[in-house]
Amino acid sequence: MDLSNKTPENIEYMIEEIKTKLRMASGAAMQASAFSVEQYEDIQDVYELVMKKSNLSISEVESLVLELGRLRRQS
Template structure:
């Protein structure tokens, strides 16, 4: 999958991977349809950061979720 291409499919994939990696209890609260291609670069940056780490503190998880909330349309 080429994540350098801005597409709804890539947004859906990244959101899915982020929620899985963070083991979010209510992953349905963050839906890929809530994001558009205008915030793709920011979403991609969050995705890359999340994928690089193995564990997250509660504060880190909260900050990531808040940032995802800020990026919603």
């Protein structure tokens, strides 16, 4: 997957992969459409961090979920 392009499709891919890796029980609440292309680099940073770790501690998962929450569009 070429993630060098800042597209909504790439954001959707990264969010889905993050949700899968974090085994998020509330994954339905984390919709890719809630994120802006303007935060692409931040989302990509979270994605890369999650993908390179084989295991994440509970505190790491909590921190990542908080960060994703911060990056979501404010309605």
